[in-house]
Amino acid sequence: MYDNLDLGLINKVAIVAGGGSANEEIGNGRAAAILLAEAGCKVLVVDKNEKSANQTVDIIREKNGVAMSVGGDLTIAGECKKVVNLSIKTWGRLDILDNNIGIDSRLSVVKESEEYWDRVMDINLKPIFLMSKYAIPEMINSGQGGSIINISSISATRPKGYTVYSASKGAVISLTKAMAVDHGKNGIRVNCVLPGPVYTPMVYSKGMSEELRSIRKRASLLEIEGNAWDIGKAVVYLSSNWSKYITGQNLVVDGGCSYSSRPRG
Numbered sequence: 001m002y003d004n005l006d007l008g009l010i011n012k013v014a015i016v017a018g019g020g021s022a023n024e025e026i027g028n029g030r031a032a033a034i035l036l037a038e039a040g041c042k043v044l045v046v047d048k049n050e051k052s053a054n055q056t057v058d059i060i061r062e063k064n065g066v067a068m069s070v071g072g073d074l075t076i077a078g079e080c081k082k083v084v085n086l087s088i089k090t091w092g093r094l095d096i097l098d099n100n101i102g103i104d105s106r107l108s109v110v111k112e113s114e115e116y117w118d119r120v121m122d123i124n125l126k127p128i129f130l131m132s133k134y135a136i137p138e139m140i141n142s143g144q145g146g147s148i149i150n151i152s153s154i155s156a157t158r159p160k161g162y163t164v165y166s167a168s169k170g171a172v173i174s175l176t177k178a179m180a181v182d183h184g185k186n187g188i189r190v191n192c193v194l195p196g197p198v199y200t201p202m203v204y205s206k207g208m209s210e211e212l213r214s215i216r217k218r219a220s221l222l223e224i225e226g227n228a229w230d231i232g233k234a235v236v237y238l239s240s241n242w243s244k245y246i247t248g249q250n251l252v253v254d255g256g257c258s259y260s261s262r263p264r265g
């Protein structure tokens with residue numbers, strides 16, 4: 001009579017792209033990697049900053065989880081292919097891909113340089129395209145489909161400026177929906193997580209005043225601060241059996257910021 005409440009993640013294989021962090025603390029990718037491992041996945045943590053990927057793996061192993069790390073610039077096709085091959089060579093399959101890589105940009109089109117436009121588009125979009133290109137055939141080969149989670153942002157749907165970033169994150173949503181259409185027939189679900197202004201090392205490692213932090217908090221309808229664990233939990237949900245009837249969707253994780261007229265800093 002009741003549905004099976006098993007998350008279905010035991011022994012699944014997950015790649016977290018950008019699973020390091022901007023510093024020693026917990027960013028969105030690191031949180032997702034740790035939580036996926038706690039839920040039973042074997043996790044391949046990839047980051048341009050290999051030391052940071054190693055730190056994520058150390059945390060997982062300390063908790064008796066199964067993980068390995070590899071360094072790689074995932075804007076390069078050959079490196080993406082190598083990462084996917086490593087997961088197949090080591091664990092024989094690939095079930096979950098969390099595309100977490102992203103950098104921000106804060107200027108208007110008038111002030112932003114053409115070079116930085118190219119860099120933001122390259123880093124925020126290309127790894128999703130390339131990692132998915134090599135991951136999807138392996139998910140199909142497994143005969144059990146898979147789940148791809150792309151990290152966008154509420155800046156895509158409710159920009160606060162940050163123009164090039166917002167454009168790139170809007171494209172992440174369109175890419176997600178089109179991929180969901182293409183690969184639903186293969187049992188592959190593709191969804192987006194749209195974080196609000198969560199307190200992660202990416203945003204505070206270069207310094208954030210208490211005043212700005214509290215403006216960001218008050219931007220939420222709940223007047224609370226989100227953190228990387230909130231995003232990681234959304235990734236686990238979208239990876240799991242619990243979301244088996246969900247594809248092509250945006251899961252907004254922002255404490256209601258999208259519905260608030262208060263500034264988010």
Ligand SMILES: NC(=O)c1ccc[n+]([C@@H]2O[C@H](COP(=O)([O-])OP(=O)(O)OC[C@H]3O[C@@H](n4cnc5c(N)ncnc54)[C@H](O)[C@@H]3O)[C@@H](O)[C@H]2O)c1
Pocket residue numbers: 017018019020021022023026027028029046047048049052072073074075100101102103104123127151152153154194195196197198199200201202203228
């Ligand atoms: N923090 C926020 O408030 C917030 C809000 C909305 C969306 N997001 C999104 O969440 C994601 C993660 O954010 P975070 O705050 O945890 O940032 P983070 O900087 O801690 O994590 C991103 C990781 O990606 C890695 N990376 C960058 N370029 C790479 C490349 N070419 N190849 C491989 N790895 C690369 C970085 O080394 C870093 O470890 C991003 O996509 C970001 O846009 C964050």
